[in-house]
Amino acid sequence: MATPKDMMTTWDKIQPGAVLPSFEDPEHKVRSKFNSFNYKVADWRVEKPVFNRDLCIDCDFCWVSCPDSCFIVEEVENKRGKKQAKIVGINYNLCKGCGVCVDVCPTPIKSLLMFPEFMDNEEALKQWPTKDDKK
Amino acid sequence: MKKITNLKEFACTPDRFQGGHRLCPGCAHGMIVREVVNATDDDLVISTATGCLEVCSAIYPYTSWDVSWLHIGFENAAAGISGAEAMYKALSRKNRSYNPDKNVKFVAFGGDGGTYDIGFQSLSGATERGHDFLYVCLDNEGYMNTGGQRSSSTPVGAHTTTSPRGRVSYGEKNRKKDLTMIMAAHGCPYVATAVPGTKHWKDLATKAAKAISTVGPTFINALSPCTTEWKFKPEDTTEIADLAVETCMFPLYEIEDGHKLTITYRPKQKIPVEEYLGRQGRFAHLFKPENKWVIEEIQKQIDEYWEYLQRREEAGV
Numbered sequence: 259m260a261t262p263k264d265m266m267t268t269w270d271k272i273q274p275g276a277v278l279p280s281f282e283d284p285e286h287k288v289r290s291k292f293n294s295f296n297y298k299v300a301d302w303r304v305e306k307p308v309f310n311r312d313l314c315i316d317c318d319f320c321w322v323s324c325p326d327s328c329f330i331v332e333e334v335e336n337k338r339g340k341k342q343a344k345i346v347g348i349n350y351n352l353c354k355g356c357g358v359c360v361d362v363c364p365t366p367i368k369s370l371l372m373f374p375e376f377m378d379n380e381e382a383l384k385q386w387p388t389k390d391d392k393k
Numbered sequence: 394m395k396k397i398t399n400l401k402e403f404a405c406t407p408d409r410f411q412g413g414h415r416l417c418p419g420c421a422h423g424m425i426v427r428e429v430v431n432a433t434d435d436d437l438v439i440s441t442a443t444g445c446l447e448v449c450s451a452i453y454p455y456t457s458w459d460v461s462w463l464h465i466g467f468e469n470a471a472a473g474i475s476g477a478e479a480m481y482k483a484l485s486r487k488n489r490s491y492n493p494d495k496n497v498k499f500v501a502f503g504g505d506g507g508t509y510d511i512g513f514q515s516l517s518g519a520t521e522r523g524h525d526f527l528y529v530c531l532d533n534e535g536y537m538n539t540g541g542q543r544s545s546s547t548p549v550g551a552h553t554t555t556s557p558r559g560r561v562s563y564g565e566k567n568r569k570k571d572l573t574m575i576m577a578a579h580g581c582p583y584v585a586t587a588v589p590g591t592k593h594w595k596d597l598a599t600k601a602a603k604a605i606s607t608v609g610p611t612f613i614n615a616l617s618p619c620t621t622e623w624k625f626k627p628e629d630t631t632e633i634a635d636l637a638v639e640t641c642m643f644p645l646y647e648i649e650d651g652h653k654l655t656i657t658y659r660p661k662q663k664i665p666v667e668e669y670l671g672r673q674g675r676f677a678h679l680f681k682p683e684n685k686w687v688i689e690e691i692q693k694q695i696d697e698y699w700e701y702l703q704r705r706e707e708a709g710v
Contacts, residue, residue: 294413294455302418318404319591323631325423326412333405343404352412356419357628362591 295352299326303355305372308382309348313369318343320359320370328352329359394606395434397598406431407459414457415449419627421617421634422446422531424589425597426502429529429613430460432601435496438477439463442470442507445538446531467507472515474501475524498605499526505546506536509570520579520610527604527611530572533619541622545570548642549694550687551675553622558678563687568694576612577648583611585647585657588638590631596645596657616643624674636669641699646706654705663699666692 321329321343328349336342355372363370367389373382397403409430416423422445430437440463441447450457451464465473478499484490503512508530516528535553536542543553547565552558556565577584583604587597597615604611618633620626625633637643638658645658667688670676679687 292454292456293411293459294450294452294457295411297413297455299413299415316401318400321404322400322428322594323424323589323591324412325416325418325420325427326414327408327410327423327427328412331404336401340402341405342401349412354418356630357626358419358630361628362631 298351299354300351303353303375305355305357306350306353306375307348307355307357307359307370308373308379309345310369310371310383310386311346313365313367313386314345315365315369316342316344317364318345319362319364321345323358323362325356325358326352326354395432395602397432397595397602400594403431403598409437409459410450411457411459413455415452416445417620417627419620419630420445421533421589421619421630422449424630425529425531425587425615425617428589428594428597429500429527429601432598433498433605435498435605436492437461438474438481438497438499440465440470440474440477440499440501442501442503442512443467443538444504444507444531445533446502446504448538468511469515470501470503470507470512471519471526471528474499474526474528475519475522478524478526499524500605501526501528503528503530504536504538505530505532505534506538506544508532509546509572510544516576517579520576520581520612524610525608527601527613529601529613529615531617532614533617533622534569535619535622537619537622546572549691550670550679550684552678553675563678563684564675573612573614573646573648576614577651579610580651581612581648582609582650583607583647584651585613586643586645587613587615588634588643588645589615589617590634592631592635593638593645593658600647600657622675624677625672629672633669633672636664636672640664640666640669641695642666642669644699644702646702652710654702654709656702656706666695 329345330347330349332344332346333341334344357372360370360372410427437460439460463473481497532546534546535544541553542555543565546569547553548569550564552564558564573584573586585600587600604613616634616637618630638645639660641663646654646656648654
């Protein structure tokens, strides 16, 4: 198999834990080194979407309409014991800032909003519109 | 067949088409492909005809596919996947299959250039031979990867680089080829149309699951709004796709066994086609007074086709 030399490695060079699945990973998944998941397309972005967990109703519309699969999903159990997806954040390495997720968000005050790239997420969350602003 | 009941469960599936590909921001290709490959739990072998999807998802040394993937030419995506399917069948008959317990399904993706025009011969041939595969056409109504030339899928009046608007011309003059009906006439066991987006996500996912589990050649024609060449803002992708359905420009239906037609979504109130055309830059010249007749012509064609679909559904033939 033709691979670039810097990507090839031997058994004695592998760090402990590199082969085992990392359990901190919310998706409990190991990906190959060559998966584009490890590539950054963040330099395409002018505006970034910011996710507000407090307003989210877990409808997962953003997950289904995101072309770059950049929503980090955690699997939880609901009251009836069925598995259910919970959005926990956005992978900013994969997001190109198209804004489809903001467009499809159905909550009365959107739980996803576009903010300038240079702004901190915490600062953006402070500037979030409230119910009174809308009226 | 994977049962898809609601989005909360569907979102738990690990993505088989990962992000980090270089499709344009807001490209509908990503939405459609993700839904199709996540709609099944079986192992997949995928071949992709040359086009936006192929060149953007496999830039060396990275790949976006978490499934077996076959890089193949413009004209032979269906031929390649039918060869893989035939080999798999032959090997499992001889008990030399790599993993005999697992179910392997075959899917081919092609743009409208690689399906309507160039790859049509291989698709038609693979369908005739009766291979067990699904072909998904990502219909963005032109050769968008090479700069927006017209294809036989381009609708009447659209501005493309090879059917430009101007003093003499009002854009594309020929009618869009009706490929879904052509594939149904081949005798495919399952043929359907679909759009991406939040409103019709379940429609697309169930159609994909149904098509993959059906034995024999199946075909899905999915409308894929193109932000760069249709000229709208990236965030409007899902809205444009919904408008195409609501105006009946791209009606949603499925045909089983080559004759049994079912309309899967019926708009409550049909919106005039101006709404859909006005949102896109490629139709902007149609709103000049001298080109108004083209819009009327398009509306007439849509009404006729919608009437035809409804009558055919009623008759059940």
